[in-house]
Amino acid sequence: MKIKTAIFDLDGTLLNTLGDLCDSVNCAVMRRGFPAVTEEQTRQRVGNGVRRLIEQCIPENKRTEAMVDICLDEFRTAYNERMMNRTQPYDGILPLLKKLRKEGVAVGVLSNKYDVAAKGLIRHYFGDLVHVTYGERPDVPRKPDPTSTLALLRELGGDPATTLYIGDSAVDMQTAKNAGLTAVGVTWGFRDADELKQAGADALVSSPEALLSLFESGMLNVDAICKAFTARGFGFTYFPTASEARSYLTDSCKGKSVSLGGSMTLKALGFPEAFQYGTSVHWHWVRKGEYFQKPDIYLSSANALSETGEIVNIDGTGNRVSATLFGPKRCIFVCGVNKLCPDLESAVERARNIAAPLNAKRLGVKTPCAVDGKCHDCKSPERICRAMAIHMGPPLGMEKCEIVLIGEPLGY
16 A cells, blocks of 8 residues: 555544534533524534534524533533444444554544543544544644644654545645645535535545545546546546536536446446436447447446556457447546556556456356456457457547546446
8 A cells, every 4th residue: 555644533534423412512502591503503513623613502692701611511521421322433434444454554533522532432433443543632732733633643653745634624624734744535524525625635535445545546646647648639537526527427418419338337427317308328238239339429438547548448249349449429438546557558457357357257257257356368158358449549530539537436
C-alpha cells in the first residue's frame, strides 16, 4: 500500500452517532423547558465540539454562558449513559480497518467530541484496530486548528506525503489543509458532497470500499492521466463519485440513440434504467442478440486503462469491442478507478488475468481461468476471450471517443 498513515474523524465518518447525540441533547434542553431538536437539526450542528452543539440547541433569547454550562453538563451525563444505545459503525468500516491493520497502516482518530467519550467509543467498537485517539481536550485548540492533527501524526510516526486525513465535514477538510495533509471527504456522513468540495476536498468517496482503493493505489494524479489521454486525441472527464458520473451520462444521452454492450460497470451505475425519457436504448442484455451498431452514442466500459493513455478490452463474440471501433458517432468508455494500470503491458495483464477470469466465473463457463483466476491461453470451446482491442487513439471518422473515469471501484 502506498498510503502508510490514516487519520479519521469519528462522528459521521467511522460511527453513525446521530441518534444518541440527538437523544442526549434533548435530555439536556427539554429538562430546561426548551424545544426538542430533531436528528436533522443535530446533524447540521455537530462537528465543532459539544459546547457549540449545545449553544445552537438553546433558544437564542435563553443562550447565556451559565445556561450553556448547565445544559452541557447535563448533556455529558446523558451521553455517557446512552452513547452506545443507537450508535453503530457505518457498513464496511470494520472490514476496512481490519484490512488497514493487516497491511500495516497506522490508524488514528481525531474528533471534536470530548476526549473521554471519543476514546470510549473507539475502544468499544474498534478495539486495537485504532492505534491512537484524540478527542477534545482542555487548553488544546479544536479542529480545524492543526495542533492536534500534527501531534497525532507524530505519535503515529506518519509522513504527510503518505497520510490521508478522512472526514465528513468542511471542518475536517479545513483541518487537513491546515496540517498540510491530503483531504478525503466521505459522502456517507453528516454533510453532502458539495460542502466537502467547497471546503477543498482532494478526493471524495462514497463507500469504505472506494476509500480502500486510495490506500492501495495512492491518490490519483488526475491531471497527468487526463493529459495522457487527451494527448492521444481522446476526450477525458473525471468524476469523484458514481452518482456524478451517472448524471453526466444521462444528460449526454438524453434524446439520443444509445447502444450498450455487456458491462458490469454500467449495470452498477443503474443503466439502462437510469436513462431519461427520450433516450432510445439498445442493450443486448435486455433483448438477447439485439446488436445496434450505428447509434449516436455507444456506451462501454474497458477491462483496463493505462496511465499512458491506452484502452484495453477483451471480448468473446466481438460485438462489444467492434462497436468501440466502428459504427457509432460517439463512444464513451466508462471506467472505475480500479481499471487503471501504470502502462500498456500491465493493462493487458489486467485484462487477461483479472477481468477475463472474473467474467468467466460470473458466466459459469468451463474454462481453467474460471477455476483458478489465471489466464492459461486455453483452447476451451467456451473461452470468452477471443478478441483484444487496444485503442491507441480515437478511430478515424468517429466524432468523439472519450473516457469517463470514476473515482470509485466499479465492475471487473
